Amino acid sequence: MDSFQEVTPELIQELHKSYKEEPKYEVARNSAVKQGLLDSMIDHDKLKGRVHVYNCGVMEEGKPVTNQRSSGRCWLFAFLNAVRIPFIKKFDLFDFEFSQAYLFFWDKIERTNYLLEVFIQTRREPLEERLMGFLLTEPYNDGGQWDMIVNLVKKYGLVPKVYYPETHSSEASRNLNKIISNKLREYCCRLRGMTEATDEELRKEKLSMLKETYRICVIALGVPPTTFDWEYKSKQGHYYKYYPNLTPKSFYEDYVKQVFDVESKICLINDPRPAHDFHRLYTVQYLGNMKEGYPVRYVNLSSDDLKKYAIASLRDKEPVWFGCDVGAHLQRKSGLNDLEVYDTMLHLGVSILGMTKAQRLQYGESLMTHAMLITAVQLKDQSASQVGTVPVRWRVENSWGTDCGQYGYLMATDDWFTEYVYEIVVDKKYVPQEIVDVLKQEAVVLPPWDPMGALASN
Numbered sequence: 001m002d003s004f005q006e007v008t009p010e011l012i013q014e015l016h017k018s019y020k021e022e023p024k025y026e027v028a029r030n031s032a033v034k035q036g037l038l039d040s041m042i043d044h045d046k047l048k049g050r051v052h053v054y055n056c057g058v059m060e061e062g063k064p065v066t067n068q069r070s071s072g073r074c075w076l077f078a079f080l081n082a083v084r085i086p087f088i089k090k091f092d093l094f095d096f097e098f099s100q101a102y103l104f105f106w107d108k109i110e111r112t113n114y115l116l117e118v119f120i121q122t123r124r125e126p127l128e129e130r131l132m133g134f135l136l137t138e139p140y141n142d143g144g145q146w147d148m149i150v151n152l153v154k155k156y157g158l159v160p161k162v163y164y165p166e167t168h169s170s171e172a173s174r175n176l177n178k179i180i181s182n183k184l185r186e187y188c189c190r191l192r193g194m195t196e197a198t199d200e201e202l203r204k205e206k207l208s209m210l211k212e213t214y215r216i217c218v219i220a221l222g223v224p225p226t227t228f229d230w231e232y233k234s235k236q237g238h239y240y241k242y243y244p245n246l247t248p249k250s251f252y253e254d255y256v257k258q259v260f261d262v263e264s265k266i267c268l269i270n271d272p273r274p275a276h277d278f279h280r281l282y283t284v285q286y287l288g289n290m291k292e293g294y295p296v297r298y299v300n301l302s303s304d305d306l307k308k309y310a311i312a313s314l315r316d317k318e319p320v321w322f323g324c325d326v327g328a329h330l331q332r333k334s335g336l337n338d339l340e341v342y343d344t345m346l347h348l349g350v351s352i353l354g355m356t357k358a359q360r361l362q363y364g365e366s367l368m369t370h371a372m373l374i375t376a377v378q379l380k381d382q383s384a385s386q387v388g389t390v391p392v393r394w395r396v397e398n399s400w401g402t403d404c405g406q407y408g409y410l411m412a413t414d415d416w417f418t419e420y421v422y423e424i425v426v427d428k429k430y431v432p433q434e435i436v437d438v439l440k441q442e443a444v445v446l447p448p449w450d451p452m453g454a455l456a457s458n
Helices: 009-020 024-035 074-090 100-121 130-137 146-156 174-192 199-221 248-256 303-315 344-348 357-362 414-420 433-440 451-457
Strands: 228-233 240-246 265-269 280-284 298-300 320-324 370-380 390-397 409-413 421-427 444-446
Touching (some): 024 344, 074 100, 074 248, 074 320, 074 370, 100 130, 100 146, 100 174, 100 199, 130 174, 146 248, 146 265, 228 248, 240 248, 265 303, 265 433, 280 433, 280 451, 298 433, 303 320, 303 370, 303 414, 303 421, 357 414, 390 414, 414 421
Parallel strands (some): 265 298, 280 444
Antiparallel strands (some): 228 240, 280 298, 320 421, 370 390, 390 409
């Protein structure tokens, strides 16, 4: 075995000598100590001229700007922000919000049931195996994926936010998740002790567990509505409309689905790791929220393909739900995602872009951390009268309130999209039929800890 080299006084002296050879690093140190490492490295030239002007996309975005606060509900916020754009237009509303807490509640219940089924299925697996370690490390969180949204909306519908508003635990979900994670580990322990139990005995035990989870969620989030009377005022303020005795499901089926059908969409990813072929269907083991619902499925394509189909959607004024590594090269205050916004070479003498996109996935440097909504793109002009096809920058509706970016909207450069956007969802009509047909393939199953499932683990 090779010897293990220690850090000796002589080595320290050599390291410090190397640092002192460049006087500019003393300047960088003085700046970083006062301003913080990232703020001291901002290339302010990159912030100049970053105007939110776009020639392709949604003409009227939804209001008000939403805020998920201290929760991991970005996937739900991005989805509901997408749905409300055509909904506001159809019903001539000034502003509107669907209830994020409503889908959040039912995802909690469904996710618990799904995990309990997984615990029953794996109850004879060795506890020391990586699978069980992964499932039990953080069994309960707020994240999710597109097909999980489809499952929730199909089964439970939607409601206006006014009929199921936010609570402290929906806006700050850490303690709720901590309590249910505690119970889920206990439930797993109990179910693993029932190795010889009949199916009837297991289901009876699971029912008692679901009753406890439901009680916790109701106390934290409130009882979700089963019926409501929907009334609204038009943008002009001339009249009211009244729709009595709606169920959340009938509200979606009769009034929302006609402008946004969740089942007409397709989820496309860019996973460039060498072993993961393009034009193949992928899924992640044990990733989901309903045993009887759609499994999470992705069609793997190139980044250029993702951009092409996103642009096709935006040309038709339809926003694009997407998953990305939002914190990578983000200047939060200005709301800019730009590979060059921080000059690390000048200040630190190192580049933080030393790996390819595939390598960042392989070595744990990057993964999907956040879902947002693309509402517009600036395309390079081909002529004075014709909009081009080459994207320059993308307009992004976030769910962090109005303090970040331009009143809550971020700007992402096209180079940043290439490196850190991993997933988009568009209507199937914007992609060729041969790509839609990939959904008919038998999916390649990725392990539960694969980074392509990370958005559902946040």
